[in-house]
Amino acid sequence: xxxxxxxxxxxxxxxxxxxxxxxxxxxxxxxxxxxxxxxxxxxxxxxxxxxxxxxxxxxxxxxxxxxxxxxxxxxxxxxxxxxxxxxxxxxxxxxxxxxxxxxxxxxxxxxxxxxxxxxxxxxxxxxxxxxxxxxxxxxxxxxxxxxxxxxxxxxxxxxxxxxxxxxxxxxxxxxxxxxxxxxxxxxxxxxxxxxxxxxxxxxxx
Amino acid sequence: xxxxxxxxxxxxxxxxxxxxxxxxxxxxxxxxxxxxxxxxxxxxxxxxxxxxxxxxxxxxxxxxxxxxxxxxxxxxxxxxxxxxxxxxxxxxxxxxxxxxxxxxxxxxxxxxxxxxxxxxxxxxxxxxxxxxxxxxxxxxxxxxxxxxxxxxxxxxxxxxxxxxxxxxxxxxxxxxxxxxxxxxxxxxxxxxxxxxxxxxxxxxxxxxxxxxxxxxxxxxxxxxxxxxxxxxxxxxxxxxxxxxxxxxxxxxxxxxxxxxxxxxxxxxxxxxxxxxxxxxxxxxxxxxxxxxxxxxxxxxxxxxxxxxxxxxxxxxxxxxxxxxx
Amino acid sequence: xxxxxxxxxxxxxxxxxxxxxxxxxxxxxxxxxxxxxxxxxxxxxxxxxxxxxxxxxxxxxxxxxxxxxxxxxxxxxxxxxxxxxxxxxxxxxxxxxxxxxxxxxxxxxxxxxxxxxxxxxxxxxxxxxxxxxxxxxxxxxxxxxxxxxxxxxxxxxxxxxxxxxxxxxxxxxxxxxxxxxxxxxxxxxxxxxxxxxxxxxxxxxxxx
Numbered sequence: 128x129x130x131x132x133x134x135x136x137x138x139x140x141x142x143x144x145x146x147x148x149x150x151x152x153x154x155x156x157x158x159x160x161x162x163x164x165x166x167x168x169x170x171x172x173x174x175x176x177x178x179x180x181x182x183x184x185x186x187x188x189x190x191x192x193x194x195x196x197x198x199x200x201x202x203x204x205x206x207x208x209x210x211x212x213x214x215x216x217x218x219x220x221x222x223x224x225x226x227x228x229x230x231x232x233x234x235x236x237x238x239x240x241x242x243x244x245x246x247x248x249x250x251x252x253x254x255x256x257x258x259x260x261x262x263x264x265x266x267x268x269x270x271x272x273x274x275x276x277x278x279x280x281x282x283x284x285x286x287x288x289x290x291x292x293x294x295x296x297x298x299x300x301x302x303x304x305x306x307x308x309x310x311x312x313x314x315x316x317x318x319x320x321x322x323x324x325x326x327x328x329x330x331x332x
Numbered sequence: 333x334x335x336x337x338x339x340x341x342x343x344x345x346x347x348x349x350x351x352x353x354x355x356x357x358x359x360x361x362x363x364x365x366x367x368x369x370x371x372x373x374x375x376x377x378x379x380x381x382x383x384x385x386x387x388x389x390x391x392x393x394x395x396x397x398x399x400x401x402x403x404x405x406x407x408x409x410x411x412x413x414x415x416x417x418x419x420x421x422x423x424x425x426x427x428x429x430x431x432x433x434x435x436x437x438x439x440x441x442x443x444x445x446x447x448x449x450x451x452x453x454x455x456x457x458x459x460x461x462x463x464x465x466x467x468x469x470x471x472x473x474x475x476x477x478x479x480x481x482x483x484x485x486x487x488x489x490x491x492x493x494x495x496x497x498x499x500x501x502x503x504x505x506x507x508x509x510x511x512x513x514x515x516x517x518x519x520x521x522x523x524x525x526x527x528x529x530x531x532x533x534x535x536x537x538x539x540x541x542x543x544x545x546x547x548x549x550x551x552x553x554x555x556x557x558x559x560x561x562x563x564x565x566x567x568x569x570x571x572x573x574x575x576x577x578x579x580x581x582x583x584x585x586x587x588x589x590x591x592x593x594x595x596x597x598x599x600x601x602x603x604x605x606x607x608x609x610x611x612x613x614x615x616x617x618x619x620x621x622x623x624x625x626x627x628x629x630x631x632x633x634x635x636x637x638x639x640x641x642x643x644x645x646x647x648x649x650x651x652x653x654x655x656x657x
Numbered sequence: 658x659x660x661x662x663x664x665x666x667x668x669x670x671x672x673x674x675x676x677x678x679x680x681x682x683x684x685x686x687x688x689x690x691x692x693x694x695x696x697x698x699x700x701x702x703x704x705x706x707x708x709x710x711x712x713x714x715x716x717x718x719x720x721x722x723x724x725x726x727x728x729x730x731x732x733x734x735x736x737x738x739x740x741x742x743x744x745x746x747x748x749x750x751x752x753x754x755x756x757x758x759x760x761x762x763x764x765x766x767x768x769x770x771x772x773x774x775x776x777x778x779x780x781x782x783x784x785x786x787x788x789x790x791x792x793x794x795x796x797x798x799x800x801x802x803x804x805x806x807x808x809x810x811x812x813x814x815x816x817x818x819x820x821x822x823x824x825x826x827x828x829x830x831x832x833x834x835x836x837x838x839x840x841x842x843x844x845x846x847x848x849x850x851x852x853x854x855x856x857x858x859x860x861x862x863x864x865x
Contacts (some may be wrong), residue, residue, distance in 0.1 A: 139662050146695030149350030156354035160361035161713055163368070176375045177725045177845070185850050187387070188736065192852030194394065235561070237794060238850050255423055262773035270344070280388070282422055284402045295531035296718050303861035313425060317417040318402050322395070322425035346699055353703070356712070367717060374726050383746070390745055459787050536810070559751065559854040562808035568807060570752035570765060611731065 144177050178331065182244065186277030186327040189234050189310050198230035199281050202264075203250065203310070203323055205290045208300050210308035213264070214292040221263040226267060229294060233263075239329060245270075246329040251311040255301045262309055264325075274330035283320045336553040348395045373381035385638040385645035388430075392439055395422050396634055396652040398549075404449050404602065408617070408626035415629055416441050420486060438637040444649065447604035448472070450614060451510025452623035457489060457545075460497070460599065462593030463621055471601075471623075474504055474584040474606045477630065478601060480654030481550040481575060483515075485597030487540045490517035496525070498590040499550065501576040503529070503583050511565070511576050513594070524548065524555055529578025534566040545597070550657045551575050574656035599623075602654075604630035632657075713746035724845040732847035733778055735789065736860060739769045741851075749853045751812075754791075755805045758833045773784040775833035784788075786865050790832035803831045803858060812854050837863045 132197030193199055205214055205227055212220045212225060227241075239246050245267045254260030285303045288296040302308060304318050313321045344639040398416030407544045413592045415446065423439040426605060450471050462469040478501070491497055496516035505511035509529045516523055518537070533616075540546050542617035546556040551574070552563035566573050579585050601611070606627065615621040631652035638645040737746040740754045753768035760774045770778040779789050794800040795814055804820035806813045807827035813819045815830060823826045837844055844865040851860055 143695035188850030
């Protein structure tokens, strides 16, 4: 019958095409499934979730243990009035390679530097015009994509003295009467000078 | 011979099989995706942020502690108003800073407990005598609570072991129930010995180098920056040795100094209730002489609220910095 | 005379040209070449897929997956409440910390843990191995395991002369649980920085 003409041997190309299409469909679906699963959050890599958690908790722990002895407040007041910058800070006004020589700097050096973790320290406070101002305390470069941040808030009062380079309190200069101090008085009528948030941004190198 | 099925009725079996497998693989991808998401959530640590509420509560407590110390020392004529202004400023600044992170913070002063601050801050230090010149005298009688007892002195200004300086908390009406701290120097060390009213005693030695001043923080238990077991907990069992241990709760006690001539330096403490200071041995203010007393805030209760999109946390924070547990 | 191909013993004639009657292909007993190519391609792809798909599940077969989460939780609990005051996180209380590492003695009632071994105190099942240790560099040198010196009641480093845990007085190394395997693969470590006796120490929790 002529109607049967389109069966088997003329259908050869049809079979091939069908088989090729089926194979292609299979490969496409497998590659789709594969996109999902190549890397999980806990795969071993330099930026796995576990390591980021460790960094965040380490930063928070360092700041908490330093602040338990008042070290963070003293680090913010470790200011050289005559030089208009932090004690022994290089020309940019912020520390770069060496952390400050106070309890906070030593704690950061001992816990983070030893483990090849780079960090920046920023101070966020209310600026002179009421907006939010940000100062670098220590800057080591642009953080990588998987950097984490730990922060802690410290209150500075009007008559808190500045800290000299050797760590003792300055007898005459206070936060309020030091003319070059970077922190403005956010509450001019009251005893609070400013509320500063110390942020430590850490990442693995 | 049997009539084999013609090929064209075979249908597209290959394609159907491929479709089925493809659907199965897509479903597998969905399952794996949900497993990864679960792993992500599980390994993220604190997701809801409730530990953030506690951490920030601790920071608020420290800020209010600073404000209270400032109010007691610099605004002694009206410490309550000063503390109120400070808490308002802290509230305003914290709110605006945390609002940028999606959190609402609310801090307000609810109530304060009055107290008296007794201090001797003569510059350069002075012997611990009363305003009348007595060497053994009472600072306060009928004290219920004491906090932030700090003694600042130099190694060279300490007495030898034969005549130590003593600070006592003596139960009113029961002279046998007394907590005593004795301080003396022994070669390079500063020795602090505590005898509690329960009969326990302990001694700690801290090496203090140099001629500069150092602090003995009696209620916190820190001597020259080092933790002292004689002022906190002693021995493997952790026997409590804190200030006024052994005086039954509910009784008042008197704070006394013995052998105040032998030591030179400064000291400060805050006691409650306000009227418990001894009018014969203390002057009424720093302007009238030393040692003096001023009105002070003993403690404050601060309302604290922390809200994010996932957590609402409210609590009352008791701020009594430096109170022995 | 007509020949019937199925009933005579005469040899079949030459193959019919294409376009002939359909049923001649049933007896051809040969597959079409195109079909063969197509199906073999399909079969090879399918074999490849079946061999490959189990590899997709490989990241999920890691046996120690939950160790990471467990060590994180233990480290968070210990540093933020169990060994100290929950309202003052990351600050440890000396006596409770030292009592925590005292395996074999009952826990003090005022401390926030119970049991007599580190496994009990952390509520970790017996088939998991856990090690908790405190390290610090008190003298400015490299970090070393810390030790409680009962005579001076102070935290010292293991390498300093004051630490004698075998000498009969109550000196104690601040480490608890099993000893971690020396070759470090297959262990998961969590670290925290805490404050103990006014100094910064690092707490390490190792699970394997």
